[in-house]
Amino acid sequence: MKSPCVExxxxxxxxxxxxxxxxxxxxxxGWKKAQPHQQQRIAKELPRRLEKLGKR
Structure with a gap:
């Protein structure tokens, strides 16, 4: 899975x-060393986190 990093x-x-x-x-x-299922779990959570950050 590609990293969600935008530097x-x-x-x-x-x-x-x-x-x-x-x-x-x-x-x-730990992204590069994470197993695909770990990366997918993190990636699935990111939209919710970003939305929460944007609402403050």
Whole structure:
């Protein structure tokens, strides 16, 4: 699975998610080594996270 990285690494202080892709630091660091099912689980969660960040 392709990485959701957009190379904008600004973090939201309240959630710990990156504002551009919605992942946590640990999720970003481990993306390449993660199993496909782990990547899919993370990717499925990202739209909800990004929507939540946008509503504040």
């Amino acid at each position: 904008v690494c600004a973090f939201d202080g309240r959630t710990g998610w990156r504002r551009a892709c919605g992942r946590t630091k640990d999720e970003c660091r």
